[in-house]
Amino acid sequence: MTRLLTPNLVLGAALVVLVVGMAALSLVWTPHEYAQMNMRDRFAPPSDIHLLGTDQLGRDIASQLMVAARNSMTVALIAVLMGGSIGVALGLLASAIGGWVEDLIMRIADIGFAFPALLFAIMLSAVFGPSLWVAVLAIAFINIPVFARVTRGAANVIWTRDYVAAARAAGRGKFAISRDHILPNVAAPVIVQATIEFAIAILAEAALSYLGLGAQPPSPSWGRMLSEAQTLMFMAPQLAIYPGLCIMAAVLGFSLLGDALRDLTDPRLTRSRQA
């Protein structure tokens, strides 16, 4: 019996619950209106009124962090869902058809891999203007080849199983077999990959926002809070530390959770890490 509650799983799940909890709570309640400025109360230290103090414009930091968490989760969720569903569909298709179609899809995926996400997002922003949706599209796009490759690899293994042969012998077509037999059986590696991609998406969103290509003011985001705090680094370092810690908690949480899930679903890969 393998241990289910590995340290990775516990720490990862705890961090994820913390960050997702912040985001969810912000939907119904924040300590203050996050965009409310107060010039007489700039750089306030932590207090009963402002839990984590205020920033250079007198806005409540805790409230901003919570709304930023929600923005970040939304971007990551939509991007991974979009990229994931397209990628999984392509992977299943490639695996079901095989031959030159499979080769073609996978070579296109290889080309997709070659696109640096940030440069792609910058390119998109140059065309469509910076916005949260450009960030979502860019992150979704770079997720497609990742999921296509994972799905096709796992699906190729399932296609050799006897129950697929039995389904063919029962007269099922490739589409029906992909939907009823292949998809449920590749779900485990795909879910693991999705968790890890979620962490990467959060980091990418933070980076894009840092460059001003993500959420636009006044909508807060960790990345932009970080870049705004940059000039005040020596005067008010806490302004950079708080969003930095949030990014770290979110990325570390989803990464650890993804690794732990992979260890659980595939015991052979235990302790091995992809770069």
Add this chain to the structure above:
Amino acid sequence: MMDLKGVSVGFGAAYALRDVSVSIARGERLGIVGESGSGKSMLGLTMMGMVPDAARVEGAIALDGAQLARASERVWRRHRARKVAMIFQEPMAALNPLQRLGETVMEPLQVHLGLSRAAARDRTLELFAEVGIPDPEARLRQYPHEISGGQRQRVLIALALTCDPSLLIADEPTTALDAHVALRIIDLLVNLAASRQMALVFISHDLAAVARATERIAVMYGGEVIETGPTPQVLQDPQHPYTKGLLGARPGIGGETPGRGPDGRRKRLPTIPGTVPPLSALPAGCRFSGRCPVELPHCARVRPEPHRVSGNRIATCHLLGGRA
């Protein structure tokens, strides 16, 4: 109803099946025996149109008059389940671990026969009862890992029967089962063949199982059928040296044991020397040359012709003489 004439299945220069002619009549039970690598499973897949993509199929495959040797996957799909169905060696591996048993069997009923969910459910219960699954109601909601190997094989038989096929191909259906469970599965298959007027192709290396399950037998070696005839006659009076070797290599029970030799030691079980060569290294003449104890000088070069031993018995060996 299914007629294979001179069927070969090739991969590059190597042939997994060479010039195989077999025909199965409605309601007939045919056994296919041979060692691992003899091509018996490939023959089963060929009858289902499920040879690997890389394979090249030559010859003529007729199913109820339809010519299928060069048929596309789309054409084959119309015949699978409705005319030919198949069950597999590993009943665990042949069931989707994430699918309830009821869903697995109901699926083709809904898709192929257009039954409603409720009707498919009722039909599934009937099929479960027909193949001897106790408490069919409870089985519907169970997953493959919750039932025994014999029950899984019964579920797979029920799945194969969904569209009332006229031919059932059983590829080593009892190899993975306990001996007493295997016997019951064999009896079930024989009874189903009789009650449904369904032909049965029973592929196995277990001669006792084939003797119990079939009326006629085809012995395969190196991708060729080397001897055919009524099962009791072939097993009692084999004509081809390979069949003789195969039968001699069976361990006996009780009085059939080899007994003791003149030096007082137990006689060793006779074996066929060597192993089946890989497909690419099979001799061009008789496939069995090189391992044959009664080989003639020209056996390795010249292909023997099928020889009619008696009424419906054919063996392919130079020792038996000319054409059938």
